[in-house]
Amino acid sequence: MKTIDSTLFHRILPPESSGGGPHPALIFLHGRGADEEDLLGLTSAFDERLFVISVRAPFAYEYGGYTWYDVGAIGEPDPVRFPESCSRLSQFIIDVKAHYPVQADKLFLFGFSMGCVMSFAQALSHPGSVRGVAANSGYVPEGPHLTFKWQELAGTSFHITHGIYDPVIPIAFARHTRSLFEHANAPFTYTEYPSEHYLAEECIGDTAAWLRDLIDSP
Numbered sequence: 001m002k003t004i005d006s007t008l009f010h011r012i013l014p015p016e017s018s019g020g021g022p023h024p025a026l027i028f029l030h031g032r033g034a035d036e037e038d039l040l041g042l043t044s045a046f047d048e049r050l051f052v053i054s055v056r057a058p059f060a061y062e063y064g065g066y067t068w069y070d071v072g073a074i075g076e077p078d079p080v081r082f083p084e085s086c087s088r089l090s091q092f093i094i095d096v097k098a099h100y101p102v103q104a105d106k107l108f109l110f111g112f113s114m115g116c117v118m119s120f121a122q123a124l125s126h127p128g129s130v131r132g133v134a135a136n137s138g139y140v141p142e143g144p145h146l147t148f149k150w151q152e153l154a155g156t157s158f159h160i161t162h163g164i165y166d167p168v169i170p171i172a173f174a175r176h177t178r179s180l181f182e183h184a185n186a187p188f189t190y191t192e193y194p195s196e197h198y199l200a201e202e203c204i205g206d207t208a209a210w211l212r213d214l215i216d217s218p
Contacts, residue, residue: 007088013052021101023051029115033065124148132157139173153186163195
């Protein structure tokens with residue numbers, strides 16, 4: 001299957017044995033300094049019915065790979081690249097639904113680190129655009145760039161994970177994220193793992209189970 005032209009470069013891995021679709025779909029959003037290949041190795045851990053799409057962030061990173069935005073203080077995406085990436089990601093999701101054989105109501109985001117921040121930005125500002133978010137080792141990007149619709153999220157599930165010993169984005173950011181969701185109208189899970197800034201094996205297993213339950217739900 002040919003990759004569509006869109007706002008973001010990406011790779012696709014259609015399911016091998018589930019017909020012509022439409023399929024539930026998972027979009028990978030990598031962290032700073034990585035690319036669209038970074039998270040593809042996780043595909044085998046997830047439901048074989050998924051149409052997998054792995055996206056490259058739009059800006060080259062000076063130390064190699066790509067980035068979604070520039071970083072000042074942790075928790076504060078820059079005011080130029082961040083809004084542009086958010087806009088491009090929103091349009092990309094529209095394009096995916098229009099041109100790939102995916103189920104619009106079973107579209108999921110899997111974000112790690114900076115990709116997690118982007119996943120939160122998309123789902124919280126565009127309720128209903130995705131069915132669920134696996135949000136790993138990131139934070140909610142609060143600030144003036146986006147308007148989050150916390151009380152319109154009943155149809156979006158969030159699976160929030162973080163390493164207790166994360167030296168890059170400290171666990172305090174995840175715990176603050178949890179407190180935000182405790183006051184929101186959104187179903188969510190929150191789990192801390194005894195790990196640093198990476199995806200622990202237990203985390204991947206828990207995420208796979210969470211995804212499978214949502215795929216099988218009405």
